Amino acid sequence: MLTAYELHEFNRQKDSIADSLLKQVHGNSNILLFKVLVNYLEKTNISGLRLDNLDESIFKDSKELKERFAQILEHMATIAAEETEHSPTYTTGQLAKFFGVSITTINNWINKGRFIGVERKERNKQARISANTKYKAPSGEIMFVKDVVEMYNEAENDGNLNNSNELEFLVTQLAMYEGKYGGEYDKTLGNKPFSGMTPEEQTDAAAWRYFLEQVENVNRSS
Known part of the structure; x- marks a missing residue:
């Protein structure tokens, strides 16, 4: 791909x-x-x-x-690189929903190179980003856009998004990772060089950070 x-x-x-x-x-x-x-x-x-x-x-x-x-x-x-059923592309509006941020934030991330390899070629043209694009979090962790979409869809299928149980769901996910690694993110994987992690740890670190950011977004909007 x-x-x-x-x-x-x-x-x-x-x-x-x-x-x-x-x-x-x-x-x-x-x-x-x-x-x-x-x-x-x-x-x-x-x-x-x-x-x-x-x-x-x-x-x-x-x-x-x-x-x-x-x-x-x-x-x-x-x-x-064109879109297929196995590699869809997403608009900035769709990505804003998946990441739990505004469209302006998504555009800023594009301009800052947070979506690796994605460039806005025309000023007023809406970007479309492939599911196979890598996203670089502020912490340096890297994950595929499709992983973020998968996490969003799993949460939505469980009925945990856009309702009063969203925060509870996120806290449950964080507790799962804290139990797995024996402490909070900053004291475990967050305190470990990304290059020194195993593939499983890299995936968990990216997902863990994603859920932490989602909690921050929920708290800001409440």
């Missing part, structure tokens, strides 16, 4: 990737590779690229060939 950050990194390096591939595949081989990619994109009808005007002359111009190759790679990466 291609994350938003991986898509961003791939597009940033696409020119060097195209150059490297063309240097590794010589002569007729790179011509065959290029033709296979072009014909695949045309026949699957998933590309918005205008490739039907290409002819054999492109193989005589190494600069144009490299530019076209990089363009094709970028488009393929974009398709790879």
